Amino acid sequence: MPIENYLYPVDQCDVDKSRQKALDHYRQLRSKCLEAIRGSAENSIANQIHQLTWNSAVFHALNEARRIESERKVNGAMWNLIVDGYAHIAALGIRRLVDHHKDSNSIKRVLLDLEANKHLISREMFVCYDGLSYDHEAAELRRLAARDPKSLGKATWISTTGPDAGFNSKLRHDIFDSIADGRRKAGRSQPISAEIFDRLKAMLNSDVVKKVCTMADKVFAHPEKRASGVPVQANYHEVIEALGIVSQVTQFISATLLDDAAFGSLVATPQGDVFEHLDQAWVRKASIDELNSFWNDLTASLDLWLDTDGLLKG
Template identity: 30%
Template structure:
């Protein structure tokens, strides 16, 4: 987990340095969950789900176009379908896991933000890493100094106590999440509870929780008849999964780009392929000789799996 703050607490325009220290520590954790964890970062998970969704739909569309292709082979179709549903639903399940243990999920991130909402004040939001609170004063000073030096092109700082433009953007964004108008700004303004409630509603209504519960019965665990009864009329479809992914991405965007004023994916959710994703698909999967070898291997592997049962009775009752 990286500590990406450029300015020490002493250079931050915040009165209560202890509270700012707590905010920065929590913000580092929250950003780690969203962006930086090497295995389970929320954005990495969502973007992988988006990639898989687009790839699966592209391949299955080609496979169902009517032309005879290798994609219509039963083994290929089975591998594609089973792999898609298993990986996507388990990823959805992880993102909505609401446990309080050492897990990373959208649900836990939202719960932790709500539990520490008192730290999400205007001065922390704007000034947590060296920006000035009173951007108008700094802007006036910078403009006056610039004119005194003869005018011309101006290069405004983007960080530190002279970065009035960055501070202004922070205030304007916090106006939205706090729902406080610009003429009523106070240092101790807090993020509006309705902002977090709206995001929580998006998460609750995303359809992801239902997929997670279904996976507990059919995928992650082997649910018995009673557990399965609750899902007797529940159909898991590609469209249902795609919609859940879209909604989870919206929740992550709201938390990262707006609540934390950190990272977003606006217009860049789908990764840009660094290769031709359809390269080689115009050719056959295997040659005639490879098919013959594959059949031999199929029989060998089948016999080996069958043989694992041959000695059960002997080993059990000898």
């Protein structure tokens, strides 16, 4: 989805004129990061995570079906294709999400960009980046003074934006308290804690994430780089654990560090019955002979690729 424009121009934000240029840079950084996370690109980080969690949910449900009906015969070639397909999709997908290359659309790249510009993330910028007042108590007093006396005792709407939105200003202060550098005195210039970035990087560099990435690199993409005797094949529990770590870091960066949307749910709501026709045979017995004929014709046509005589002719 497109990233919303800011409601208030920089010069209407509660930031000293000498720091308005820094605020503009902070807003550009924030918008860039949000565009990577939930922007309109098909490969946005959110889309990548939703697709991976959907595929994981479907695969594990099918795998559970095999456990529930362990005595039921399943075509081995079909099941191996499903297993291998999911392993490739999951490992390569997680590998993309933690890629540090500057051109990649990954949560690792977003995290590194934020860390490189952490000098812009002060309490003042975090609270006041789009029109909120830094002094939440004064903002609340202004709101109360401006209310209609006839509204007393009645339900009323309270603004969540602008200089009189004291409740949201207080909420931003509370959030920043949890990520601030506690060694510095609370105030407009108090910076974000560098330990936050170290902690998030450590999560994305955890042993289980590295194992899944190594599997993507040295089992699927470049098996020739695999060292002899080094186990790099992650199991499905480790793949799910790695995907959970990536999702949790993304949620924290989006909802907390960038004060934006949070995932309501990771797995998309099915638009139909996920298990419809799962109780049906893949093909009827009467079709097996026709499939055998198709298989023979297909393999014969692929074998024609082995004829290289035409490559020697001009």
